Amino acid sequence: xxxxxxxxxxxxxxxxxxxDAFEFTRGRVPPGSLIAxxxxxxxxxxxxxxxxxxxxxxxxxGKTASGHFLANILRQAGxxxxxxxxxxxxxxxxxxxxxxxxxTNGNLRADYGIFGFDEDLLRQAVEACAPKIxxxxxxxxxxxxxxxxxxxxxxxWQHVFAAMTPGQTLxxxxxxxxxxxxxxxxxPPRIVYFGVEDEKLRIASRLTQYIRCHRCHTPISYRLVSLxxxxxxxxxxxxxxxxxxxxxxxxxxxxxxxxxxxxxTPSGPLxxxxxxxxxxxxxxxxxxxxxxxxxGINPAVIRKGLETAPPSxxxxxxxxxxxxxxxxxxxxxxxxxxxxxxxxxxxxxPGRYLFxxxxxxxNGFDLSWVWEAELERLSARTASVYVAGTGxxxxxxxxxxxxxxxxxxxxxxxxxxxxxxxHTPPGERLHVLATDAAMFELRQELAALGEIG
Numbered sequence: 001x002x003x004x005x006x007x008x009x010x011x012x013x014x015x016x017x018x019x020d021a022f023e024f025t026r027g028r029v030p031p032g033s034l035i036a037x038x039x040x041x042x043x044x045x046x047x048x049x050x051x052x053x054x055x056x057x058x059x060x061x062g063k064t065a066s067g068h069f070l071a072n073i074l075r076q077a078g079x080x081x082x083x084x085x086x087x088x089x090x091x092x093x094x095x096x097x098x099x100x101x102x103x104t105n106g107n108l109r110a111d112y113g114i115f116g117f118d119e120d121l122l123r124q125a126v127e128a129c130a131p132k133i134x135x136x137x138x139x140x141x142x143x144x145x146x147x148x149x150x151x152x153x154x155x156x157w158q159h160v161f162a163a164m165t166p167g168q169t170l171x172x173x174x175x176x177x178x179x180x181x182x183x184x185x186x187x188p189p190r191i192v193y194f195g196v197e198d199e200k201l202r203i204a205s206r207l208t209q210y211i212r213c214h215r216c217h218t219p220i221s222y223r224l225v226s227l228x229x230x231x232x233x234x235x236x237x238x239x240x241x242x243x244x245x246x247x248x249x250x251x252x253x254x255x256x257x258x259x260x261x262x263x264x265t266p267s268g269p270l271x272x273x274x275x276x277x278x279x280x281x282x283x284x285x286x287x288x289x290x291x292x293x294x295x296g297i298n299p300a301v302i303r304k305g306l307e308t309a310p311p312s313x314x315x316x317x318x319x320x321x322x323x324x325x326x327x328x329x330x331x332x333x334x335x336x337x338x339x340x341x342x343x344x345x346x347x348x349x350p351g352r353y354l355f356x357x358x359x360x361x362x363n364g365f366d367l368s369w370v371w372e373a374e375l376e377r378l379s380a381r382t383a384s385v386y387v388a389g390t391g392x393x394x395x396x397x398x399x400x401x402x403x404x405x406x407x408x409x410x411x412x413x414x415x416x417x418x419x420x421x422x423h424t425p426p427g428e429r430l431h432v433l434a435t436d437a438a439m440f441e442l443r444q445e446l447a448a449l450g451e452i453g
Contacts, residue, residue, distance in 0.1 A: 043095035046108050047129040050082070054113040054129040055291055056122070059137030059173075060144060061336055062284045063089060063116035066137060068312040069288035071114050073305030077297050082110035085313065087330075087436075089118035094128065112295075119153050120146045123160050133291050134164070135171040137283070139178045140228050141207060142372055143333035150178045154214075166190060169294045171287065174245040175230040181214030181240065194290040195245040196282065197264075198252045201226040207335075215240050227279050228335045247290040254279050256346035263289050263302075270303045276316045278343035280336075314439040316343075318429075321451055324421055325429040330439050331357075334372040337433065341377060344431040350383040354420040355399075356413045356434035356442060357391035367391040367435075370398045379403035384423060388416030389438050413438050414445055 047054060055070060057063035064087035071083040084097045094115050102108045117125040119139065126134065139150045146153045164170065167190075173179055174193035207229040211220045218237030225231040234241040246266055253260040259274040259282050270289065274281055285306050292302045311317045317328040329340040344351050359367055378385070379402060387395045388410040396409050407423075410416040417432065424430045434442060446452045 042106075043091075043098050044128050046098040046102055046106070047094075047113060049108040050110055050113045050129075052079070052111045053132040054115060055133040055135065055295075056125050056129065056131040057114070057116045057135045057137060057287070058089075058119055058122045058125065059179075060119060060140040060333065062137035062280060062287065063087075065281065065284040065312045065315050066135065066287040066291075067114040067116050069285050069306055069309050070291050072309035073288060073292045073297060073302050074112055074114075074295075076305040076308070077292075077301045079111040080109065081112045081114050082108075083114040084116050087116065087312065087315070089116055089121070091117075091121060091124060091128070094125070119144065120156070122157060126160050126163070131168065133169045133171060133294055134160070135287055135291050136173060136179055137287055138173055138176050138228075138230065140333060140335045141178065141210060142228075142335055142369065151214075154178075154181075171290050171294065172243075173230070173283070173287070174243045174248075175226060175232070177211055177213075177220050177233045177242070178229065180243060192247065192290055192294060193243045193245040194247040194286050195230075195242075196226055196249045196252065196279075196286065197245070198226070198250055199224065201231075201252065201279070203227070205229060213237060213240055227283070227339065230283075247286060247293060249282055249286050252279070252282060254282060254343075254346065256343070256348070259285075265289065265293050265299060265302075267293060267299045270299050270306075272303055272306050274306060275309070276311050277346060278316065278339060280339050281316060314434070314443055317452075319446065319451055321421060323426040324424045326417075326421060327429050327431045328439065328443075329431060329433045330436065331433050332436055334369055334374075337370065337373040337375075340431075340433050341373075341375065344433075345377060345381055347429070350381050352383050352420070352424050352428065352430045353378070353385045354416060354430055354432045355385070355387045355389075355392075355395050356416070356432065356438035357387070357389045357395045358435045358437045359391045359394070367394050370395060373398075375399060375402040375404060384420070386410065386416055386420045388413045389435070391435070413442060417442060 057067050067083055071081040074081040082097055082101050084093045086093050141150055144150055170191045172193050174195040202224045205225050205228055208222055208225055211229050213220055213235035216238040218235050220233045221236050223232040232242055249261045249263050251262045256277055259277055261272055261282055263270040263272060263286060274285060289302050314328050314330045319326045331337040331340055357367055384407040385404055386408045392409050396406050399406050420430055
C-alpha cells in the first residue's frame with residue numbers, strides 16, 4: 001500500500017511539472033490535484049507528518065492573508081511553516097501544498113501547516129488535518145453561497161465544534177454576531193475571541209439591518225460598526241451581546257500606505273506598523289496574532305513577523321513599474337469591493353482605478369453582486385477609471401449608475417492594464433481592483449515579464 005501511494009505521489013508531481021513546462025494549465029492544475037481527486041488519503045497521511053500540527057483558517061474573507069501573517073510570524077520564531085498561499089480555499093490547494101513540499105519518498109519536512117479553507121469545507125478540513133487551532137475570520141452575508149446562507153454554515157459547523165477536543169483551540173472574531181451567535185452553546189472548553197476596539201471606526205453599513213440574534217431572532221442593535229456587519233453589538237430582546245475579546249487592536253490608524261495600531265494580548269501590548277493599508281489587513285493581523293499567542297510565540301516575535309510580512313499575492317501588493325505604482329486589490333464580494341474602495345480613498349488626492357472583472361467569478365456566480373457595493377463614494381474622488389474583462393460592460397454600467405465617469409472600456413485585461421499604467425503620471429499610483437480569475441491572469445503575465453518575483 002505504501003508503494004502505491006509513493007507511486008501516486010511521484011506520478012502527480014511529474015504530471016504537474018509536465019503541465020507547467022508546456023503551459024497546458026498555466027498553473028491551474030498544480031501538484032496535488034490528482035491525489036486530491038483520486039487518492040485523498042495520501043494528502044491526509046502527509047498532513048499527519050507535520051511536526052507541530054496544523055492551523056486552519058476559515059471564513060468568507062481573510063483566511064489567506066491571516067495565514068500569510070501567521071506563516072511569517074512562525075518563520076521569525078525559527079519554525080518552518082507550510083502555507084496554502086494561492087487563496088482558493090479548496091481541498092485541492094491543501095493537497096497541493098503538501099504534495100509540493102514532500103519529496104518522492106513521501107517525506108515532509110515542516111513544523112506547522114497553515115491552511116485556509118472555504119467555509120463550506122471546514123468539516124472536511126478538520127477531519128483531514130486534525131488541527132491544533134481553528135480560526136474563524138468572518139461570515140459576511142454578501143459572500144456566502146452555502147445553502148441556507150450564514151445559518152446553514154453555522155449549522156454545518158455545529159458538527160465540527162461538537163467533534164473538537166479540549167486540546168484544540170477555537171479562535172473566533174468577536175465582532176461578527178453572525179459568527180458568534182451560531183455556536184456559542186456547543187463549543188469545546190478552549191475558545192479565544194479576537195477583534196478591534198476603536199471608537200474612530202464608526203461607519204454606516206446597510207448590512208447591519210439584516211442581522212438577527214440567533215437566540216431570539218430580534219434584530220441586533222449596534223453601538224458602533226467597524227466593517228460590513230462587524231462591530232460592537234447587543235440583542236435588546238434577550239440581552240445577548242458581543243463577547244469580550246482577549247486579543248484585540250486599539251489606537252487604529254489605517255492610512256493609505258500603511259496601518260498602525262496596538263494589539264492587546266494576555267502576554268502584553270504590541271505596537272504594530274503594517275506595510276499593508278486598510279482595516280481588513282488589521283483584522284487579519286489580529287487573527288494571526290491570536291493564533292500565535294495560542295501557540296506560545298513571544299510577543300516581540302509576533303510584532304516582527306507582522307511588520308516584516310509582505311502582502312499576500314494580489315491582496316494589497318504594490319508593484320513599481322517605470323516609476324509608477326500598481327496597487328493590486330482582490331475583489332470577490334461586495335464587502336471586499338467596499339473595503340478596497342475605502343482603502344484607495346484614504347489617499348489625499350483623487351485616485352486612478354482599473355477594474356478587471358469577469359462574468360464567471362468564484363463559485364460560478366455572475367457579476368451582479370457589484371450592484372450591492374457602495375461605489376457612489378468614488379463619484380467625487382477619481383482622476384481616471386478604466387474597466388476591462390468579460391464583465392467590463394456590466395461594471396461600466398454600475399459605475400455610471402453610481403455617478404462615476406468611466407475613462408475607457410477595454411475588452412482585453414492585459415491591454416487595459418498597460419494602457420492605464422501608461423496614462424498614470426510618474427510617481428503616482430493605479431489601483432487595480434480585480435476578481436479572482438482576472439487577478440490570477442494579470443499576476444501570471446507580470447511574473448512572465450519579471451515584474452513579480
